[in-house]
Amino acid sequence: MAGGIYTSQNKVRPGAYINFKSVPKPTGKVGSRGVVTLPIQLGWGSSEEIIEILSEDISNGALIDKIGYYGHEAEIAPIREALKNSYKLLLFRLDSNGQKATVTSDNLNIVAKYDGVIGNRISVVVKEANSKFEVITLIDTKVVDKQVVAKVEDLQSNKFVEFSGTGALQGTAGVSLVGGANGTVAQDAYSKYLGLVESKKFDTMGVFTNETTIKENVLNFIKDLRENKGKKVQVVINEFNGANYEGVISVDQGYKTVDTEIDVKGFVGYMAGLTAGAALNKSNTYHVIPNAVSIINPKNDEEITKGIIDGKLMLSYSNDEKVVIETDINTFTGFSKDKSKDFSKNRVMRTLDNINNSVKSLFENTYLGKVDNSESGRTSFKSDIIVYLKELVKLGAIEEFENDEIVIQKGEEIDSVVVALGVKPIDAMEKLYMTVSVG
Template structure:
């Protein structure tokens, strides 16, 4: 299905084409946000595959460590949410391929055990083979990770064993007892920039709200920025990139984090690592929620600026934190847009507005594609059905305080220049959160 933005009515492919401008019978439902994607070099897990992770899942079989481990810090931060917004519901995790990556392995007697995945986590695995008195000539084979038994099987020969979440077994013949054989040789390898290009190809078919990049490679940054712009402008999927260290991105499609943070447990996160929380919180925030002054949970300090420096950061389109009474908060929920035009005005620098418009665009795209294109007649009655659906949808958005002062007259559904085309014009007034309060106190 084609989609994206339009300027003139010259599209060839059937699709839903949506244009935003700043203005001086089938129903539509408000969709949910909350999907993050990240390409993260790991020490365990499936390579070059998109894996869906939810907050309640056991991460150990997926990344080799549970959620409390420092190796899972990036997911801890992504799933935190804020004091006023929910965390994301899903992370589309991708482990990139790496040169020189290797699986840990060990051979004892007739048995060879090999880690299921490449990476140094495989070096934490041991295989213990214990002789049993019953059944006779049988053995208990235990797979142990960091001292914890993850799998146990009983057999007489290597052929009796089956692979588990941690190792595969090879060899032939009778088993023999060992007190513990550690796997060795596991290596994470080196991730090249080209692996991120493979990731972008793999993730394109998926729907997500925020893509996180926690690195500083300029080639990868450029590729991801181009990808996000194409997803919005050509594919019709409204999403944002959350990253740090880009050179003047100047687009509503990028949340540009420029603050490190220190956590209560003493962990210090660089500004590149702070994108984990910022990206997760941005995806979890709904179309009627703002992160301005929202608290970063368990963060206690950050790089502080003077008021003039904070003003400069905001004017440069940077997403920054400040600390107040041992609590870290977002200074202002903005994206990197700093150049404004007649069509894309200053209002688009606010991420709450972008989330609103992204929700509307993604909902109209998905539901029009599924229920309207090729189904509804392009005549007066058919266009009336389009309008009725849109009006009902926007009234739902207004009821949830996403827009204000909306009336059915703000929706136009007109015949297009060709027999199979329609033009939809919407006039919307977004609701923003109160960010500036001016008080006058008179004393007599």
């Protein structure tokens, strides 16, 4: 199997050669978004930790060192899709307890570092080098490690294999590891993932599962982060508009390009990455899906109208036949006097969430334990909040406000501070009502 990136159209072996443009890390203090997290099944990697992947890892070839994939493979479509619009992915491998690929060559034992089918693509070459031996580890035809040693005991394990044995090395043109097999998703896999990612900084999570219990557990996790931990994040889940919550986005479609098919699982990744990377002053309503030519599970006009009412984020066709996001909404539909329809709009929620996260971060990094809870200390805190909110005004995320709309007071306890502020988030134009008079 061949594949990877290309600089010119000169490849000989058949395969998918895909150039991937990386997403740069935001540099601004306001609206610095772009971190997405996904739990998925893989054929390589640790199932005990969060793996950090940057969008540039696909374009520069570093992805294969981290998870054993080039980036074009169908089974990691959610990863590729998520990184199209976000700069960092926090990845968790759900499956575990598979089989590690192995091979024995004379007195040299070689075992894949992780279980999974990727181990079957590993081979090791031993070549004589003067009085020593050069040991080369490859995945497909890519060299991932080279060592020059005198005997087996001198070999050091690398990112892909572990060596063992004793005695002199024997030259070989190449031995391939075999027997690698993927594991299964244990009952506690999602709980382990949620426990690991809870302390990480991310903007949007993407979860694909058909298990109702898992969906409900993820919903409760997101609610706990948003309402009890002060960490305003969202999650994209397949077919879960019944969540009726501003922190959950539900999708049930996919799309096709001329040569690829992105199913619902892949679109969960795409939408999670797009939401994570969306700026505060940008709505994803009518966002054009690049290179998409058709929709998987398309909706007619009646279904789209009902879907919006039910809290579904859907794909549709624009008048010029492009595949677009119909409207950038979450699953919240329980509108009330206290929580209006505005809370169902993701651009509005990004603004409100950023205000929460930014003011919380400002307090913890600059004031907590450092500044006196006095009139001057609270005045300084208010001034910093005003500076931040004025940046949001410049971005077009909120409307102009009066300084006296921000009130900071001493709380009931000697060390507490109470903040009250009023803002009016700005949303994008979505509906045009026009009357044309003729006469």
